[in-house]
Every structure is written in structure tokens, then in C-alpha cells.
Amino acid sequence: MRQIYSLVVVVVFAVIFSGCRNGGEGELTGVRQRNFRAEVPYGMVYIPGGSFLMGQTDQDVTFSQIAQTKQVTIPPFFMDQTEITNSQYKQFVFWVRDSIAITNYLNDQKYYITPRKGATNTSSGKKYINWAYVSKNPIWNAHSKAGAANASKLDGMYYQGDDRVFDKNEIDVHLLKYQYSIMELRDAANHRGDKTKKRSDFIFRDTVEVYPDTLVWLSDFSYAANEPMVEGYFSHPAFKNYPVVGVTWRQATAFTVWRTRLNEAAKDKRHLPHRLRYDLPTEAEFEYAARGGRIGTDYPWGGPYIKNAKGCLLANFKPGRGNYTDDGGAYTVNVKSYFPNDFGLYNMAGNVAEWTSSAFNESASTFVHDLAPTFEYNAKASDPEVLKRKVVKGGSWKDVGYFLQNSTRTYEYQDTAKSYIGFRCVTHFLGRDIKDKN
Template identity: 75%
Template sequence: MKKVYFLIIVLAGAILSGCGSLGGGNTSGEVTGVRGQRSFRATIPLNMVYIKGGTFLMGQTDQDVTFAQTSQVKQVTVPPFFMDETEISNTKYKQFVNWVRDSIAISNYLNDQKYYMQPKKGVANDPSGKKWIDWKYVEKNPPFGRRGKNASGNAQKLQGLYYQGDDRVFDRNEIDVRLLKYNYALFTYREASNYRNDRTKKRSDFILRDTVTVYPDTLVWLNDFSYAANEPMVEGYFSHPAYRNYPVVGVTWRQARAFSAWRTRLNEGAKHARGQEPNLPFELPNESQFEYAARGGRVGTDYPWGGPYIKNAKGCLLANFKPGRGNYTDDGGAYTVNVRSYFPNDFGLYNMAGNVAEWTLSAYDESASTFVHDLSPTFNYEAKASDPEVLKRKVVRGGSWKDIGYFLQNSTRSFEYQDTAKSYIGFRCVTMYLGRDIKDKR
């Protein structure tokens, strides 16, 4: 009996001490909140612009060349967010490609422990056997570097990453881009919400896992045009430094989303290393975010700069598109131009019309405006490989260097299939602003 009584006292003490720990050491008996949490202060990510939240009329304000009138003009509200001030450039996308290349080289070919994070003294290795790449070491000792103590040994080990046999040209070592694949995972929150009361579902049922080849399709410069001498663009647009600050093209919707997932991971790693909380995930803008940002706070205008004209008072064209009957060079570029060309709109965003059209997160449905909500509206659908092609359409906005002026209008919607790449479609990212709208703090 004494033993049982002693056991009850021990259990009671454990329960009480456990309750005390929930209070974070608080002994006043009052609710004070969890202590020791890291503070968070919203900062504008590099090369992004703060877009204040607001309400606008979403939809057609001028002519519709198809006369379909499928889009209903609708008043909607968009919460504040950050958006890339320019389209993602070749050099920024190449950082993603190189990260994937180096990761594969280190993990699958080099097997050199110096490239991995080493546990601190007295700290055991991860019990699962997982290892994390030490990117600071990689920066100082690049796997593909031609100099340094590891250069000769690495070159020998990395031969499997290059084209082999008859695929080689002039016996050059060129990366086999088919090997550059990125694996990532995302939560499908909408689907999880739809099945939230289904007890047969597991968490893993709502995790999307995808593997994407990351290198852009450079052949789009020939695929998109019949009998056009665009071979120089195939050879140099993504690889030559002259085009480093031009918008990346030849990327599918899935590749653009993979870039966003990688960018989120990059931000999380850097912020955690500094003891800071990261931003919310980077994503492609949804359709309402894109149109709201393109309008730049203006009401009822046709173009990001206002309008209704596509030239300024001096007769200069205000975007890169296909003027007249096809005078491509009249606006300053036969193809794409630098991502900071022309004047930004009132939000500070460049080329929200023209240069390259841009992928959005939203799935395309002709009647989406009739059934989406009026607060942060979007229609998303996660298409499966077995789905019909009509379900794989994604909204494309903004018009491009090869489009006529109609497609540059703020409200014009078009679509492309998520697994297709084009020489005139690029993208930019957004991330939600956390906290109270900045305009309310002034």
C-alpha cells in the first residue's frame, strides 16, 4: 500500500512539474504567453517591392478582341504582399541551376565529407544518417573549380556528370543537363481543407512531391517559330553573360514553382543560421495579385502606366511588344530586353506588361471570376499526370515581346499548359507580408 501511495505522489509531482514548464517558468499564475520565442520584424526581401493591400475592380476595362465576355468585372480585395520588382533574370535562375548542379555533384559523385556540415564538439551525428551540405565551404571550394587543393581530384570524380561518348562536342566537358533534377515537397492546403473531416486520410496524402528537371529549354527559340533564324538565341540566350539580366524563358510552370520552393528553402536556411524567423514561402503570384500589382494603384486604367495610349507624349513606346504590323525593334528590342527597361509603374514594378508574359499560380477557367471569393480570390487546381490537358492550363498574364498591344492590358487573361516552355513566358515571385499593413503604421 505504501508503494502505491508513493507512486501516486511521484506521478502527481511529475504532472505538476509538467504544468509548470508550460508556463515558461512563470510562477504568478497569470497567462503571459510563451517565453523565449524569437522576435520577427518584417523586412522587404532583396529586390522585392512592398505592395500595400487594397480593393480594385478586377476584369476587363476596354475592348475584348474575342468578344467572349467570359470574365465578369468584380470588386475584390487583396491583402498586402511583397513582389519581385522585375522578372526573374537569367542570372538569378542560373543560381538555382548551379545550386542543383553542385548539390548533385557533392551528394552523388564527390562523397567528400569536407563538403558537409560537421557536428559541434560533443554533439552526436544525426541518428537518421542525414547530412547537410556546408555551403560556406562550397563557396570557398567550388566542386567545379579549376584551382585549389581539390580541383584535380574533383575533376576526375565528376566525369559522370558530363555528356559521354558521341554526345560530346570537340571533347569538351559539358554538363548533361538531363541529370539536373530538383526534388521538393509542398503542402496542398486546399485539398487538406476539403478532407479535414475524413479520418481515413493521413498527412502524407496532402503532401505534393515533385521532381523537376531545372535547366531551361533553350530550343524554344526554334520551336515557337516556323523557319526563323534564331539559332544564336538557342546558343547564347541563357549561357552568354550579355543576357545575364534578361528575363529567363524556356521554363515551364512546374519549373517556375520549383524555383519558388528552392528560394523558400534558401531563405529559411539563411534566416535560421542568423537566429531569425524566415519569411512565409515564396510563390508565383495568383491572378488577382498580378492584376492588382500591374495596375499600380490606378483605377480603371488599361495598362500599368495608365493609358489609354501605349506611347508617351514624346511618341516613345512604353513597353516591349509587337507594335503596328510587326515592327519588333521600334520599342528598343527585337526580342526580350533587360528586366529594368522602361519606367516602372506606380508600385515600382518593371515590365508588368510586355517583355515576357508571366506564369501565375492560378489555374485557368473561363468562368473563374463568377465563383471565386472576393477576398484574395484565386482558383487553384493541382493537375495529375493522368488528368486531361484542359485541367493543366495555368493563367498567363502581362503579354510579351511578340504579342500585340491587346495582351498588354491589365485585365487580359490567357493560358498555357503547365508542362510547356515558351520563348516568351517567364515569371516573378511573391511572398505574403506578415503583420499589419505598412500604410497603417505611418
């Protein structure tokens, strides 16, 4: 009897205290939520917040008079350790390719998620692709049972008629388009309280062809025999860990949206909170990260020289008057070439220049805030060309040493693809404790 009595007392106390934790007895206890501990996303590094002098050094007399040096503070964030590679970007291209194939050509219910028994359909009737099934039953593998059955249905995705070469089945890359929407929070903040505006007025929508422009290897250079780079750079596995190029700013932005949704889908399966969205780094974030915590230095490795004490070049660029191979690569190199900076980031100078999220304005340093500064504008097709300029940082394999400096800024138009511009992503820090899963 004593054991039974003790058990009853324990159960009663458990019920009472459980009720208190959930708002029992009328106390304010807060909404019950899962514990959250920030983790370093795969392939990224943690960039601690800090303050630095942003802008040109006194060595650049011309531009130091235009863009004044300014002390700014950057909150902590995560940044890709390397530039986005061909292999990583190809995951995006293949996802778009398979999505279009399933939704527009196959019309096979096996590739969609089957609602659980008793579950109601969504009001829109929208169906969702079962990516677990797709991974086990590749739709393009002609040697598999599923692939062989799909072959005739997918014929419309290949080039047709005179566009074919030796009757090879090659995907018509112009079909590979990604449609996305993002909230323009700055625009919404500027118009808060405006009763004439709806939420939809602050949603930016775009449709982008995702396949890189491989012809940039020829169009960027006059009379240069770069045909092998056109034919193999993005498609051949030898270049899988080289930085993706031929990607416009709009394509890079589309990639960040897709990467955000990819991560959200994985978190939803495990009922975990989402990370903040992926994005391109702002100009200030890129420069701060490139400096690696060093103060007043010219290059990510310190400075003021581009060679170390042994005479070895420290980045992939255009040494001297055009001795491209003197640094170890005639074109781009593996994204983990050379030593990382003090934050653990590779090739923040050289290899490929990189897109930022910031719009280019010569006088931006005079009007942006000194806390997390940036000037951003999502230009539409009808906007003047001057509003389509985006800041490019870091210098590339074909640039002289000046463009490798931390403070150097230049621009390119958002619809322009180049053989020397790539990108990497950031996502912003939540929480205080960090768990590194890399």
C-alpha cells in the same frame, strides 16, 4: 555597507520582476518570443492591400461577356520588382548541379557539415552540405586545388561518347533534377475530419529538370534564324540581367520552393523567424499589382495609349505589323527597361509574359471569392490536359498590344516552355511595421 545593501535590493527586485514576466506568480504572460518587424525582402517591393475591379473592360466585347468584371480585395504582399533574370535562375541551376555533384559523385566528407563534438546524429543519418565550404572551395574550378582533385570524379556528369562535341566537357543537363514536396492546404481543408485521410495524402511531390529549354528560340518560330539565342541567351553573361525564358510552370514552382528553403536556411543560422513561403502570384495579385493602384486603366502606366506624349513606346512588345525593334529590342530587354509603374514594378506588361499560380478556367470569376481570389490545382501527370492550363499574364516581346492590357488573360500548359514566358515571385506580408533593406 549601504552600497552592498542597495545592490542586494536591486538584485532581489530584478529577480522578482523577471519571474513575473516569465509567468511567475501564476499570471498569464504569453510565450516569450523575439520581437518581429517585417522587412521588404531583397529585390522586392511592398504592394499595399486594396480593392479593385478585376476583369475585362467594356472595350473587349467578346471576353467581357465571358469573364465579368468583379470587385475583389487583395491583402498586402511583396512582389519581385522585376522578372526573374537569367543570373538569378542560374543560381538555382548551379545549386542543383553542385548538390548532385557532391551527393552522387564526389563522396568527399569535407563538403558536408561536421557535427559538433558531443552532438548526436539524426535518426535518418542524413548529411547536410556545407555551403560555406563549397563557396570557398569551388568544385568545378579546374585551376583550384579542390577542382583539380575533383575532375576525374565528376566525369560522369558530362555528356559521353557520341553526345560530345569536340571533346568538350559539357554538363548533361538532364541530370539536373530538383525533388521537392509542398503541402496542398486547400485539399487538406476540403477533407478535414475525414478519418480515411493521412497527412501524406495532402503532400504534393514532384521531381523537375531545372535547366531551361533553350531550344524554344527555334521551336516557337518557323523558319527563324534564332540559333544565336539558343547558344547564348541563358549561358552568356551579356544576357545575365535579361528575363529567364524556356521555363515551364513546374520549373517556376520548383524555383519558388528552392528560394523558400534558401531563405529559411539563412534565417535558421541567425535564429530568426522564417518568412512565409515564396510563390508565384495569383492571377488577381498580378493584375492588382500591374494596375499600380490606378482604377479602370488599360495598362500599368495608365492609358489608354501605348505611347507617351513624346511618341515613345512604353513597353517591349510587337508594335504595328511587326516592327519589333521600334520599342528598343528585337527580343527581350533588360529587366529594368522602361519606367516602373506606381508600385515600382518593372515590365508588368511586355518583355515576357509571366506564369501565375492560378489554374485557367473560363468561368473562374463567377465562383472564386471576392477576398484574395484564386483557383488553383496541382495537376498530376495522369490528369486530363484541360486541368494543366495555367493563367499567363502581362503579354510579351512577341505579342501585339492587346495582350499588354492589365485585364487580358490567357493560358499555357504547365509542362510547356516558351521563349516569351518567364515569371516573378511573391511572398506574403506579416506584421504591420515595414523595414526596407533594399
